[in-house]
Amino acid sequence: MKITFKRQTLAIFGFLVWVMVTLPTVHADEYETIRETLETCATCHGEKGLPKEDKFPILAGQEFYYIYVQLKDIKKGMRKSEVMEPFVEELDKTTLMALAKYFSEQKWPRIQFEGNPDIVRKGEMAASAGQCVACHLGSYTGNSRVPRLAGQQPKYLKKTMLDFKKKIRKNSPAKGSLMSSFSDADIAALAEYLGNM
Template sequence: MRAAAPLIMPVLAAVLALSVGPPANAQQATPPPPEIAENLQLCASCHGADGKPVVEKVPIISGQHMFYLFTQLKDYRAGRRANDIMAPIAAELSDDQMKALATYFAAQPWPNYSEVASPEDTERAHSLAVEGQCTQCHLGGMLGDSRNPRLNHQKVDYLAQTMSDFRNGVRKNAAAMAAIVKGFSDADIAAMSRYLAGL
């Protein structure tokens, strides 16, 4: 990792202060490469040592698709995706470090997380999914592929925030998503988030 710029050191220090140690999920079959061990400790402070995020509106990344994770890190570094914590962290990562981190997290098991969607949520979400053609990119079961993230059992607060950001023009690195959710109401987003988190 390149030397951290003075401007972002307070941010990194604040995140490290929350650190719960390096990932230690007993189910993990893939040990972390030594060259990213320090990075993983930082990741765990928000995304969780066991794969379950410990900070609100932070996504599950254990078990997510490798190329998608790699692309998001590059987007943070390039300014195509904004986040006060992730952008300065990604700015200090090389392409090789990003690939190593993405490969590591993609190899980990998806944590046990689920929400319960009401019948009303499910009905509304089905209607929105058909109209928005969600499965064309995220595939059956919303499990995604190398370029599109898994949404199945993703955290409900992260899903809601992400759809709101696309709708409101805050997130700009996926034009297709912005077009799909531009007509979603707050109630639509809430229902879809609970449905996806409970699949």
């Protein structure tokens, strides 16, 4: 009886080893196919979406759908970006979606920006006058179709808002219309207010 039990145990063990060896390997890195592209992204946007330079946006923790739409708009020429266009023109929809998913899954970082209190107050008043919370929500963290602004790079925010105002960036006509109602000083204050969050 002991011999039979040992044989059964060995047979089961052997079967389990065979199953483990013959099963397809499960990749621990679901982003393996876009690693090279992510390395290119890191040149400006930093590893995991936190850029070293404040002129580039934080992508880590940004909304998935928003990132995807921006990449798609750049690819289709609906959003102009001399820097981004050469990178995205050859990427397919699957890759754009994988990039958006990767960055949206990263933790939103805290930047160490402290705005001038007087300018921040002016920015808060401008945000209230523009009813920015209607789209970006009270915490300015956005939702699937609206970007997070709280804690974003102020220099990037200022340039983006000015680009909307000057009709350089046209992929959101409502945003262009809203920004044209603000002075450049209001826009600078808004950027400090949002970056300070």
